[in-house]
Amino acid sequence: MANPRTAGRPRDPRIEQAALAAVRDLLVEGGYPAVTVAAVADRAGTTKAALYRRWPALPHLIHEAAFPDELAQDLVLGADLATDLAGIVRGTLDTLSSPPGAAALPGLLAEVTTWPDLHAAMMRRFEGVFGALGERLREAVADGEARDDARADDVLRVVIGSVIAGLLLTPGELDDAWVERIAAMLARGLRP
Incomplete structure (x- = not known):
């Protein structure tokens, strides 16, 4: 059976890349309020309609630009649990404190x-991190490094919450020593 033909022209991937780059630039230059559909379309050399064909709403485009898929792919686990936790804290800090x-x-x-599907998109973007950390915690439980009730979603909530609180309250103090302290607290809390 032949593949059904889709209507219209194939999408030009250059438009997606130009739009994502435009959003990142606008975020850095003027913050969230500077990112409008019109500004993105103008900067990317496309139309508002072309953007709406690719993203359901502006927040979805901003999310994809500020937190690209590659961020979740950089997770490398397998060292001792404390080192893995420090890597997760550092990666989360780097991601959330990047200019975009x-x-x-x-x-x-x-x-x-306002956009419940945005939350779902955020969760999908990081499901690889949840899966990898869940597997790492199962290994840690089997090796006696972690309690049997250790859960990836709990660990990531604590990490993300700590980073957001740190960025809001004491952004100048989120250095390597802070990362190590947070990771050490997590490791102590996960021990059997």
Whole structure:
């Protein structure tokens, strides 16, 4: 059976890349309020209609630009649990404090209540991290490094919450020593 023909022209991947780059630039230059569909379309050399064909709403585009898929793919686990936890804390801090991430985060947190599918998209983007950490915690439980009730979602909530609170309250103090302290607290809390 032949593949059914789809209507219209194939999408030009250059438009997606140009739009994502435009959003990152606008976030860094003017923060979340500077990112409008019109500004993105103008900067990317496309139309608002082309953007809406690719993303259901502006927050979805901002989310994809500020937190690209590659971020979740950089997770490398397998060292001792404390080292793995430090890597997760450091990676989360790097992601959320990057110029586009830091500019996008407050607006996206506000948008999640308006766009429930945005929350689902965020969860899908990081499901690889949840899966990898879940597997690592199962190994840690089997090796006696962690309690049997250790859960990846709990660990990631604590890490993400700590990073967001740190960025809000003491952004200048989130250095390597802070990362190690948070990771050590997590490791102690997970011990059997």
